[in-house]
Amino acid sequence: MKIPRLLLFVIIVAVVYGIFKAPGFFLKQPIPSSLILMYMFFVVITVLLWMTSTEEGMQGLVGPIKALIEDPGKKRLRNIVFVIVPLVAGFITYQQIKPSYEAPVELRSIHPAPPASIKVFNKTFSLQTLENPYRKLEKEDPAKFTQLVKEGGEVYFKNCFYCHGDKLNGRGHYAHGFNPLPLNFTDIGTIAQLQESFLFWRISTGGPGLPKEAAPWISSMPIWGNFLTEDDVWKVILFLYNYTGYVPRSWEK
Amino acid sequence: MRLFSVVNREIPIAKRRSLTALFLLFFLFALPVVKSADFFPAGIDTVYASEDAAKPATPAGEGEVKAAQPEEKKKEYPPAPQLKESDYPQVKYINGRIMTWMVAQLHLWFAAFVLAVPIFVFIIEAIGMATKDKRYDKLAYEFIKVSLTAYSITAVFGGLLLFTLVVFYPDFMKYMANIFSPTFLAYALIFFAESACLYIYYYGWHAMETGFSKWAHLTVGWMLNVVGTMLMFFANAWVTFMMSPHGVDANGVFEGNLWAAIHNHLWNPINLHRVIANVAYGGSVVGAYAAYKFLSARTQEDRAHYDWMGYTANFIAIAALLPLPFAGYWLIAEIYAYSQQMGITAMGGVFAWLFITQAVLIGALFLSANYYLWCGMERSKGAVKYTKYIKYIAFVIVTCFLVWFTPHTLILTPGELKALGGPYHKYLGPLGIMPAKNTAVNIMLLFTFLSFMLYQRCNKIPTVSWASRGNAFQIAIFVTAIINIGILGIYYGYFTNTVYKVASSVLQVASTLSVIILCTVINIFMYKGAKEVAPLQWGKMPDRSQYALFLLAVSFTWLMGLMGYIRSALRQHWHVYTVFRDSSPDAYTPTIGYAANVVTVATILFMAFVIFIFWLSTLSGKKETAHH
Known part of the structure; x- marks a missing residue:
């Protein structure tokens, strides 16, 4: 049996909407x-484009609507539809604008851009050229490198793991007291996309070191430059990459 | 070249080859500065490694102590001035930045259009000469006619831009003139040359129609393109110097090497990106013109002509759109390589959501281009056997489109934020970074090409004995490429370091381009001497399809405005990044909504001008009809 176009359109849109809602359930x-709103907008547009790309499809889709409006024999159905459609539209509008106690949506960037340079450990570092001084040991002296990673691990478990967790997934003991949660380093979209100088900046200067743009920030990250040494910061960065298996962004092989 | 085989199947292969060679020669001439080494990330570290010592203008901190300069150099070239708010002239009731922004944007749109049209007019005229088909000549003439009025408006906005810059940013202009004054003079001279070429090309069209004079006319067209492209390269040098200054020290003191200032880090990526984008843009605007004429046509003959014109323009726009994402990716990779701050500001920071808007608009471009091709199948009686595939193509394109614009950082309600435990989604998160985008866009390109292939086939029946094997081979090529793109995107994108991630995107592009080239070559041989199902019915297009062409032009315009804003705003509070600070009252980054509003108003203004130009061409059309 061939499904009428208009019905097919409704079925496709409903099924796709169900698929998008499924991960939540x-x-x-x-x-x-x-995001679902954006997805659905383009799904509906694409289905309409496909269905109207041929004259036959266009008639199949528009024909029943045209008949509903123009055919004198469909007067009863028309009246029912003309009552239901405004009611549905009114219900959706009411749902959208009714007062809510929920805090408003935050339209902000969580991914800050680093400054060109920072002042920490009584020195000025240009983030453009800054590199981890121990990174080269990975090839030149693997034993020494492993030792540094181990030391970085100690720094991590003495200072960072309470929030970022023993698996580096942002689920430490204190994590649930924060909103948003501490960063999950195992997520491919976090440290794997960044240069080590970026991490050096974020660790050393913490939440207060975030740029003025898009302020106020809600980062609870302490200024680790006040508690750790420069070496400690570089070592803990080595550990973060080593544990997660990611490689810092670089422009060299 | 496949396009032209649809409308005229009598172009000999040898001629096609010579025309292709001619086209390639043009780009070899116009782009001598794009070195192959610059295409690859390996070239990036070479630039930095070799130039670190000599490149004092690497981004520096605001509070950084600036190096002392030799006294004689200071005398020859002054450092970048340190301005105060009061150094920027204020004109009552006029906001200097908004005015400069609007005028610059309008100038750029028109300039992109008038630089692009001669490129494909030259190619179409050459094809007309090779095939001796007058329709091409007529089409080329109509294209250049549309661009002529736009040329005058470009010049008007160019002049206005100069005035606004001099009035509102005099010290900035003085600083730039200190470095670039030779190029300013050259620019003016080349502009005259371009005007001369354009007027000879347009007004001499009918006088130089036969024999040797036609060759001379084509040569003028070639020269028009060369000088036009040179003009753009000069302008590109100024804007890219502002983003990635080179040839100056940390204080902005010019070291005397003009070529170094021109050939800065971002010059070549912008040159390539703009040449390709201009062609796509020019095609889309001419497509809108054809749609306008198609919808207002009163005779079947006119409908057929403007249908063909719209098809040709759409073909040009799509053909240039195919490599455009790669050129854009190269540009942004170079921006990131030059400055981590600019790279993150663009893609992950304050402008990230403008990039999502960009993704949405690019997706809209692909959808509208595909829709136009699907509707175009109505021209052929043999299309029935292929229309059943449209739904699958639509499914793949929309799936890729959704991946393409899925953001990494989501807009969440507090409830959703709590449920997810952070701003990143466990399953959608990986779709928010570039490997997923690159994979999606490559597959989207492949399926757009598939739409085009089906469109071309629908009216033909191959007569060669190996047709079924040819089809099987083409399917194999498609499947292999998709698997290859998938592996490159997933394995190299997520399980290796960023060097391989960026490099794998080049291989993904290579896969896509290989499919396009191989399938085109196979098609040329497979459909040689093919039987026609029935003559193509030009003009038999539903009116709704023409709105896809309008959407293409509007999306391109809006897209260029928004992305142009990002490119420029990446400098943030610097006139020249890290060496010349912008201290004007407007030296702040506006909100995305505010910027989008400015660009939208500019887009509406531009479209109003374009409609005016279309209307003017209708007037001249009426005059010509009256003469006949």
Whole structure:
């Protein structure tokens, strides 16, 4: 049996919407409503484009709507539709604008751009040219490098793991007291995309070192430059990459 | 070249080859500065390694102590001035930045259009000469006619831009003139040369229609393109110097090497990106013109002509759109390589959501271009056997499109933020970074090409004995390429370091381009001497398809405005990044909404001018009809 075009359109849109809602129901990882709105907009557009790309398809889609409006024999159905459609539209509008106690959506960038240079440990560092002084030992002296990674691990477990967790996934003991949660270093979108100088900046200057743009920030990261040495910071960076298996962004092989 | 085989199947292969060679020769001439080494990340560290010592203008901190300069150098070239708010003239009721922004944007749009049109007019005229088909000549003439009025408006906005810069930013202009004054003079002279070439090319079209004079006319077209491209390269040198200054020290003191200032880190990426983008843009605007004429046509003959014109323009726009994402990716990779701050500001920081807007608009471009091709199948009676595939193509394109614009940092309600435990989604997060985007866009390009292939086939039946094997081979090429793109995107994108990630994107592009080239070559041989199902019915297009062409032009315009804003705003509070600070009252980064509003108003203004130009061409059309 051939499904009428208009019905097919409704079925496709409903099924796709269900697919987008599924991760929220089954995996506890809801796709944000803002994104579902964008997804659905383009799904609807694409289905319409496909269906109207031929004259036959266009008639199949528009024909029933045209008949509903123009055909005198469909007067009763028309009246029902003309009552239901405004009611549905009104209900959706009401849902959108009704007062809510929920805090407003945050439209902010969580990914700050680093400054050109920073002053920490009584020195000025140009982040453009700054490199981890121990990185070269990975090839030149693997034994020494492993030792440094181990020392970095000690720094991590003495200072960082309370928030960032023993698996570096941002789920430390104190993590649930923060919103947003501490950064998950095992996420491919975090340290794997960054240069080591970026991490040096974020660790050394913490939340207060974040740029003025897009302030106020809600980072709880302490200024580790006040508690750790420059060497400690470089070592803990080695550890972060070594543990997660990621390689810092660089322009060299 | 496949396009032209649709409308005229009598172009001999040898001629096609010579025309292709001619086209390549043009780009070899116009782009001598784009070195192959610059395409690859390996070239980046070479630049930095070799120039670190001699490149004092690497981004420096605001508070950084600036190096002392030799006394004689200071005398010859002054350092970048340290301005105060009061150094920027204020004109009552006029905001200097908004005015400069709007005028510069309008100038750029028109300039992009008038630089692009002669490129494909030259190619179409050459094809007309090779095939001796007058329709090409007529088409080329109509294209250049549209661009002529736009040329005058470009010059007007160029002059206005100069005035606004001199009025509102006199010290900045003085500083730039100290470094670039020779190029300013050269620019003015080349502008005259371009005007001369354009007027001879346009007004001499009918007078130079036969024999040797036609060759001379084509040569003028060639020269028009060369001088036009040179003009753009000069302007590109100024804007890229502002982003990645070279040839000056940390105080902005010019070291006397003009070539170093011109050939700065971002010059070549911008040159390449703009040449390709201009062609795509020019095609889309001419497509909108054809759609306008198609919808207002009163005779079947006119509908057929403007349908063909719209098809040709759409082909040009798509052909240039195919390599454009790669040129854009190269540009942004070079920006990131030059400055981590600029790279993150663009893609992950304050402008990240403008990039999502960009992704949405690019997706809209692909959808509208595909829709136009699908509707175009109505021209052929043999299309029935292929229309069933449209839904699969649409499915793949929309899936890739959704991946393409999925953001890494999501807009979340507090409830969603709590449920996810952070701003990143466990399953969608990986789709937010570049390997997923590159994979999606390559597959989107492949399927757009597939739409085009189906469109071309729908009216033909191959007569060669190996047709089924040819088809099987083409399917194999597609499948192999998709697998290759997938492996490159997933393995090298997520499980190796960033050097391989960036390098693998080059291989992904190579896969896509290989499919396009190989399948085109196979098609040329497979459909040689093919039977026609029925003559193509030019003009038999639904009116709704023409709105896809309008959407293409508007999306391109808006896109260029928004992305142009990002490129320029990446400098933030610097006139010249890290060496010449912008101290004007407007030296702040506006919100995304504010910037989008400014660009949108500029887009509406531009479109109003374009409609005016279309209307003017209708007037001259009426005059010509009256003469006949």
